[in-house]
Amino acid sequence: MKGVYPRKNKHGEVTSYQVKWRLGGGASAPWQTERFDDEASAEIFKTAVDEAGQLWPPGWVKGKGYIDPTAGLEEDERYRFDNYARASVANRTRVEERYRAASLKELETYIFPTFAHCDVRSTEHFSKATVSAWVNKMKQTMVRRGRKHKLMSPKTLTGCACQQGRQQFEVVADGGAGKVLFASSSKPTAETVSKRYPGSVVREKGMDAAKTAQ
Known part of the structure; x- marks a missing residue:
């Protein structure tokens, strides 16, 4: 039967957990297995297999x-x-x-x-306006809380609001005098993107061109 099974050593001690299922769910389909060190991870993987129609989850090796x-x-x-x-x-x-x-x-x-x-990389796709519109949409989203469906709690969206206060790095054309090409909270990511645009520089969001040139 498909499911999660504890694997024991010769002393009867549980050493791992095995997820077992038939590929695609067919009664005569070949058995598939995957091993995990803890039961919780095995159960999560089993759920992923179920959601994938008894196939290996996309991206899993x-x-x-x-x-x-x-x-x-x-x-x-x-x-x-x-x-x-x-x-x-x-x-x-x-x-x-x-x-x-x-x-x-x-x-x-x-x-x-x-x-x-x-x-x-697009400051238009991820502008304050587009993100704010998404946040407002999420505020009207119904989510399950136990046996009930309720509006998404503002606390759930706190992380999104906090992102607005995080340090941001911009990739700016023409040595900092041109337009903003990309923005990210990760400086290494911004530096990687900057390499694709000759003459561009990376600066903290809000820093003007004069300070960038110093």
């Missing part, structure tokens, strides 16, 4: 977990928000698989429907 989903994509495709976000989650270190699964689920449920095909 047996024995390794989620890998960079943007491998092999054209450069512009890498900066499409859904690809960029999936890569960010997949490449995070020191996090449990349950965290990755929960993060991806929230992205797919609340953020991708609006921003999936936006370019992360």
